[in-house]
Amino acid sequence: QDISTKEKMSAHIDILTEDNVMLPKDMIAELDQLIIVSKQNNWLENEIKAQTLKAEWLAFLEKLPTASTIVDKYLPIAQQQKFTRLTVRLQLVRLSIYDSKGFNESVELHISQLLDSAKQWGTNLEAGSIYSAVGHSYLMHGLLDKSLIYLKKAYEIFVTHNDQANLSYALNSMANLYADLEDYETSIKYLHESLEINKAMKDKLSSSIIAHNLGTTYTKISNFEQAKSYLDESLKLALAIEDDIGVVWAKHALAELYVKRKLPREALALFQQVVVTFEETGENRELFNSRIGMFDCYVLINELDNAQAQIPLLESLLKKLKNDSYRLELDKRISQINYLKGDFKSAYQALLSYSDESERQYAKEKRQNIQKLKVSFDTEIAEQKSKALQKENELQQLKFEQQSNERTLWLVISCMSMVIIVSIVFLLVRQNQSKLHYKSMALRDTLTQAPNRRAILHNAEILFSQAKSEGSSFSIALVDLDKFKKVNDIYGHDVGDEVLKSFASACKETLRKEDNYGRYGGEEWLFAFNNLAPNDITTIFERIHKTFNLTNIKGYPAEKHITFSAGVAFSSSNKSLQTLIGEADSHLYKAKETGRNRLVFADECHLLS
Ligand SMILES: Nc1nc2c(ncn2[C@@H]2O[C@H](COP(=O)(O)OP(=O)(O)OP(=O)(O)O)[C@@H](O)[C@H]2O)c(=O)[nH]1
Known part of the structure; x- marks a missing residue:
């Protein structure tokens, strides 16, 4: 393999990580080589990567102390260097060691830390590996x-990522779980699924392990035929890949199957083979189990001396194992062999010891179970608490969102209210304005914008009453434009209108605020004055006359003057306004009669200049 650069070596280690075919010892040897090269070149990440894979393999091969040394050294470095994926993998090895x-x-504690970090990985494969390892650990x-x-x-997660290797591992663990629940059917179903995946991947090592599991599970349900077939397959696969441990395990399982099938000689032959290997590898647990198996076989074939010969060997193994349940197994056999050999006293003593040990173990197991339940219960409570906390946070968040929504809603409502209020105010103002407009329209002459007949009569009435109550003088003047018909006839009605407008403006400009005037009808105008002497009235009309004739009237020749005539009447004690207007009218008539362009009072006349 080309490992001449850091990148090439890294890619090569990735390939090894995915490798399912290589023999364990070859894999370890190759990794050791890569570790040496990466150390020489100071390729830290490659070194940790190779060490992680090696630790995984060692843990898998149950070489736990060596795996543990690697984890202790490289986990802190991986964490420090923030090699997150390698950190997770090393943590999982540590879990299997614990x-x-x-x-x-x-x-x-380790599990809860791992689960915390799994959350950060979401549904990534790392999270899957963590869940799988945690599930395996709980199992x-x-x-x-x-x-x-x-x-x-x-x-x-593994299904989503189509990660076959991990999928088969999870299936295998699930199968073990259902086997523990004594639901062997489900267990076998998962094992078959897992085996198929591994066969498709040509992963002989895993296939051998799963075939072994299938064999032992079929043994449990006394389906000896299937059990034999899968154990044979497991043995064949293990031999093919020179997996010594796999070979021994398969033989061991086959031996147990033969014991169950009451074939002690076949079983014995296999036990005799496996103990040799277990003695070599120092796997004392398996060695102990195998020797117990041998003992049982010798008893079954009635070779009691050979059976008894196992006892001291088992005793010495037990010293190394220091396991109470093995003590029980051994006491049972000691009692059995003494009984079979007719040494009832020793058999009885062994039975007593068995019974005491059994009682002690039962009590211990009970305590352990209680402890286990307690830990499980505490974990449950912790989980519930964290869930409750999470829910509380979610609620808080919801509350906050609701509050902010409410705030927004209120803002919208306030804005809308403001808009509505402004609109209403606007409409009210408009309405008021138009009311004023209509009011003004009702009191104003539309052509000249001067107060109309209604307005001038109304104003005159007020002034008249005021004068009466104050005892001041009140006078009325009725004015009519001279020969206005001619203006219309000669210059047109529009020009006539312009003349009327000009007269109204001349009045408005000239008169004081307190004087009242208005268009009484057609070209006739009514004036109402308070506290004015005839002279004052004359001055006013002179001024109006002047202003009127100085005004440029559209369509009317500037040099041609328009004159007007007026009849003035003064109030006296019991005259009504109408009487006064009537008097003024007759004075106006007089003015017209006497030559126009003049003011006629009751007893005097004034010519306008
Ligand atoms: N252009 C115009 N003419 C009007 C209006 N109101 C009345 N007139 C006209 O004013 C004229 C009034 O004429 P008359 O009352 O006969 O008298 P006159 O021509 O003014 O002559 P004297 O009053 O005798 O000086 C009529 O021809 C009306 O049609 C108006 O609003 N616009």
Whole structure:
């Protein structure tokens, strides 16, 4: 392999990580080589990558102390260098090491840390690996409900990513779980699925392990035919890949199957083979189990001396194992062999010891179960608490969102209210304005914009009453434009209109605020004055006359003057306004009669200049 550059070596280690075919010992040898090269070149990431893969393999081969040394050294470095994926993998190796020491608080703590980091990975493969390892760990410690939760989580992630290798591992763990629940049918179903995947991947090592599991499970349900076929397959695969441990395990399982099938000689032959290997590898647990198997076989074929010969060997193994359940197994056999050999006293003593040990173990197991339940219960409570906290946070968040929505709603409502209020105010103002407009229209002459007949009569009435109550003088003047018909006839009605407008403007410009005037009808105008002497009235009309004739009237020749005539009447004690107007009218008539362009009072006349 070309490992001449850092990148090439890294890619090569990735290929090794995916490799399912290589023999374990070749894999370890290759990794050791890569570790040396990366150390020489200072390729730290490659070194950790290779060490991680090596630790995974060692843990898988149950070489836990060596795996542990690697994890202790490289996990802190991976964390420090922020090699997150490698960190997760090393943490999982550490979990499997802790697992082997039994369920305790450090396992629980490690699991909760791993689950925390799994959350950060979402549905990535890393999260799947964590869930799978956690599920496996719970499974090992008999916490089956928890195990199932995490194995299923892992299973879903692996299906999504189509990660066959991990999928088969999760399936295998699930199969073990159902076997523990004594639901062997489900267990076998998962094992078959897992085996198919591994066969498709040509992963002989995993296939051998799963075939072994299938064989032992079929043994449990006494389906000896299937059991034999899968154990044979497992043995064949293990031999093909020179997996010594796999070979021994398969033979061991076959031997147990033969014991169950009451074929002690066949079983014995296999046990005799496996003990040699277990003695070499120092796997004392398996060695002990095999020697117990041999003992049982010798008893079955009635070779009691050979059976008895196993006892001291088992005793010395037990010293190394320091396991109470093995003590029980051994006491049972000691009692049995003494009984069979007729040494009833020793048999009885061994039975007593068996019974005491059994009682002690039962009590211990009970305590352990209680402890286990307690840990499980505490975890459950912690989980519930964290869930409650999460829910509370979610609620808080919702509340906050609701509040902000409410605030927005109120803002919208306030804005809308403001808009509505402004609109209403606007409409009210408009309405008021138009009311004023209509009011002004009702009191104003539309052509000249001067007060109309209604207005001038109304104003005159007010002034008249005021003068009466104050005892001041009040006078009325009725004015009529001279020969206005001619203006219309000669210059047109429009020009006539312009003349009327000019007269109105001349009046407005000239008169004081307190004087009142208005268009009485056609070209006739009514004026109402308070506190004015005839002279004052004359001055006013002179001024109006002047202003009127100085005004440039559109369509009317400037040199041609328009004159007007007026009849003035003064109030006296009991005259009404109408009487006064009537008087003024007759004075106007007089003015017209006497030559126009003049003011006629009751007894005097004034010519306008
Ligand atoms: N252009 C115009 N003419 C009007 C209006 N109102 C009345 N007139 C005209 O004013 C004229 C009034 O004429 P008359 O009352 O006969 O008298 P006159 O021609 O003014 O002559 P004297 O009053 O005798 O000086 C009529 O021809 C009306 O049609 C108006 O609003 N616009």
